[in-house]
Amino acid sequence: MNNVNLRVYSFIDSLQPQLASYLATSSQGFLPVPGDACLWVEVAPGMAVHRLSDIALKATSVRLGEQVVERAFGSMEIHFRNQSEVLAAGEGILREINHEVGDRLPCRIAWKEIIRAISPDHATLINRQFRKGSMLLPGKSMFILETEPAGYIVQAANEAEKAAHVTLIDVRAFGTFGRLVMMGSEAETAEAMRAAEAAIASINAHARDDGR
Numbered sequence: 001m002n003n004v005n006l007r008v009y010s011f012i013d014s015l016q017p018q019l020a021s022y023l024a025t026s027s028q029g030f031l032p033v034p035g036d037a038c039l040w041v042e043v044a045p046g047m048a049v050h051r052l053s054d055i056a057l058k059a060t061s062v063r064l065g066e067q068v069v070e071r072a073f074g075s076m077e078i079h080f081r082n083q084s085e086v087l088a089a090g091e092g093i094l095r096e097i098n099h100e101v102g103d104r105l106p107c108r109i110a111w112k113e114i115i116r117a118i119s120p121d122h123a124t125l126i127n128r129q130f131r132k133g134s135m136l137l138p139g140k141s142m143f144i145l146e147t148e149p150a151g152y153i154v155q156a157a158n159e160a161e162k163a164a165h166v167t168l169i170d171v172r173a174f175g176t177f178g179r180l181v182m183m184g185s186e187a188e189t190a191e192a193m194r195a196a197e198a199a200i201a202s203i204n205a206h207a208r209d210d211g212r
Contacts, residue, residue, distance in 0.1 A: 001048060001051065001097045002098050004045070004048045006043055006094075006097060006105070007149045007151070008075070008149050008150075008151035008152055009039075009094070009104040010039070010041075010151055010155045012037065012038040012039070012158050015033075015035065015036045015079070016158050016161040016162055018161055018167070019157050019171065020033055020035075020036065022171060025132040026132060028067065029064040030064060037083040037085075037086040037087075038077060038078070038154075039090050040076075040151045040154050041076050041093060042074065042149055042150070043073070044074070045071070045072065045074070046070045046071055046072060049067060049075065050067075050069070050074075052076065052093045055089075055092050056078055056089035057078075059092045060080070060085045060086075060088050061080055062078040064076065064077070068174045073149075073150075102207060103207075104206075104207050105207060106203070107152040108147065108148045110146040110147060111146040112144070112145050114143050114193060115141065116141045116186055117141065118139065118183075123137060130181065132170070133171070133181075134167045135169075136169050136183050140183045140184060140185070143180075143193055145179070145196055147177065150172070150179075152200065153179060153180050154178070155199050155203065157180050157182075158199075159198065159199035160192035160195045161182075163191055164188045165185075166182040166183060166188050166192045167183045167184060169181040169182060
């Protein structure tokens, strides 16, 4: 499969409780639980993800939580309690497409912002849009982040939850852009933003430069 482009390869050592629970609400396959190791892979063209899922599942004990196939991109999420199983599955995927981790695309932050002291009207509108996470409370600060490619948003969300006392409102890891919304105090949302940016910097330290 030498014609496959590795867009996202994102390993998470331990899913945090809120993120694991959120992913479980939308999981099409086996539900992840807090503490599971997780690997998020996105490739182009999209149909290639079927073959890669097959390789990972047959070679290891990992469970398939998500698989989204679009014409341009295909995404998959696999998880297991044992990190070594997830890493072994990832190595099998990389061998199949003749890539290394460093061949993945870098992550671009398309938008980041903290909106302080959210008004009741604004909070209500957001809560009507996002049904799977927690509710946004008036008066709290809202941290929003948008990344390209989309799959990297999961790692950013996990590191933000590790670092700060924030509440997960929404995370979307499919499509062209990944989107994250978190709520907390002004200080905690600022800490969450710093952790998310550090996670992205770590990704980019081990990714090819494609000129973006």
